[in-house]
Amino acid sequence: MYASNELKKGxxxxxxxxxxxxxxxxxxxxxxxxxTTTFHVKLRNLKTGQRIEKSWRSGEMVASAxxxxxxxxxxxxxxGVSHFMDNETFEQFAFAHADIEWEKQFxxxxxxxxxxxxxxxxxxxxxxxxQVSLEIVETMPAVKGxxxxxxxxxxxxxxxxxxxxxxxxxxxxxxxxxxxTGEYLGRAKS
Numbered sequence: 569m570y571a572s573n574e575l576k577k578g579x580x581x582x583x584x585x586x587x588x589x590x591x592x593x594x595x596x597x598x599x600x601x602x603x604t605t606t607f608h609v610k611l612r613n614l615k616t617g618q619r620i621e622k623s624w625r626s627g628e629m630v631a632s633a634x635x636x637x638x639x640x641x642x643x644x645x646x647x648g649v650s651h652f653m654d655n656e657t658f659e660q661f662a663f664a665h666a667d668i669e670w671e672k673q674f675x676x677x678x679x680x681x682x683x684x685x686x687x688x689x690x691x692x693x694x695x696x697x698x699q700v701s702l703e704i705v706e707t708m709p710a711v712k713g714x715x716x717x718x719x720x721x722x723x724x725x726x727x728x729x730x731x732x733x734x735x736x737x738x739x740x741x742x743x744x745x746x747x748x749t750g751e752y753l754g755r756a757k758s
Contacts, residue, residue, distance in 0.1 A: 570632055572607045572624035580614070580633045580685070583622070587614045587633035587687050614685060614693045617667070636686040637695065642675050650675060652684065652694070661691050668693075673729040674700045674747045696747040701756035702726050703742050710738040 570581060579590045588611040597605045605626040612619050624630060639655040649662045650672060661684075665672055671694050681697035707723035720732040723743075731745060733752050742756035 569629045572626060572628045572630060573605075575607060575609050575624070575630065580635045581611070582631045582633040583611070583620075586616070587635055587685075587692065588612060588620070589614055589693075591619070614687065633687065637683045638686060640682055640684045640694065642677065642679055642682065645675075652691075654684065663691070663694065671696055671747075673727055673750070674702070674745065676700065676702065676727065698748065699744045699746055699753055701742050701744050702729070704733070704737065704739050707733065707737065707739050710736050 570579060573595075575581070575590050575593050577590055577592065580587050581590065582588070590609055591612055592610040594608045595605050596608060606623050607626070608621065608623050610619065610621050640652045641655055643651040643653055643660065645651070648665050650665065650668060651660060651662045653660050674696055679697070679700060683695040684691045685693040685695060702725040704723045705726050708721050719735050721735055721737075722730050723733045723737065723739075724730050725743075725745070729745070729750070731743075731750065731752050733743065737743065737755070744753040744756050745751070746753050
């Protein structure tokens with residue numbers, strides 16, 4: 569069980585018989601003396617992807633979901649499906665591309681520190697590392713002398729994801745991407 573003030577980003581709770589991950593929390597205190605604090609929480613259903621908003625008063629308890637995180641490996645794709653392997657049991661399972669739309673943009677062979685969330689023994693979501701290194705396969709040529717400018721240009725990465733990069737970044741370069749926001753973080757170390 570979680571107290572309402574413990575509902576932080578990434579916490580998984582059970583609502584209406586389904587696991588929900590906390591995406592955002594805002595506290596609003598009641599006016600006047602002794603006013604109670606209300607926590608407005610944005611959640612995403614891990615089974616359906618549906619987003620909801622709930623509010624709890626300070627001190628209310630919320631059931632924790634029985635979620636297990638296990639290390640996994642990305643194996644391969646086939647039309648409409650990505651295949652993975654549980655690194656502990658060596659069992660293979662798949663996710664439809666529609667269920668992992670965001671994560672699919674950052675999946676590459678050999679990715680490390682990836683986990684699957686298991687609910688009641690079944691995989692329901694994947695958790696990527698905070699950043700991945702991807703190669704730029706298409707972008708406009710680098711502009712000499714523009715390393716100090718703050719202008720950016722679009723770059724298509726090896727997975728097909730398009731990100732804004734500084735003007736001095738060239739095609740063929742490996743860059744780091746934040747998997748939570750999809751933003752450019754900098755050049756990858758060789």
